[in-house]
Amino acid sequence: MIRAAMSLGANQWQIFKRITFKAAFPSIISGMKTSLTLAFxxxxxxxxxxxxxxxxxxxxxxxxxxxxxxxxxxxxxxxxEYLVIYFLLSFLEKKLFKWKKTGISAVVENN
Incomplete structure (x- = not known):
């Protein structure tokens, strides 16, 4: 995707904003949920x-x-307090990443 964006004339900021950050954001949210326990x-x-x-x-x-x-x-x-913040992050994750499968639905294919 980065090569395609570069061939279409995207600059470094556009590549970061539209490709790199969007690809990393699900992992960032998961890390926030994991580190919430340690922070509390x-x-x-x-x-x-x-x-x-x-x-x-x-x-x-x-x-x-x-x-x-x-x-x-x-x-x-x-x-x-912990549960409110955790569920807010989970809600944000579900709304932003509707394509992401979690739990048993990630493993079992629905026919």
């Missing part, structure tokens, strides 16, 4: 270790003062 883990641990605010701090403070309901509320909010 790092965020919560950082808040637990050295912060005076945040959901991680609430979990540690609640544990120290035996406020179990506050601790579970903070854990629920962390899970809810």
């Amino acid at each position: 883990s790092g965020l919560v641990v950082a808040e637990m270790m050295g912060s005076d605010i945040g959901l991680g701090y609430i979990i540690v403070d609640s544990k120290n003062w035996f406020r179990v309901s506050d601790m579970f509320m903070a854990m629920f909010l962390i899970a809810a």
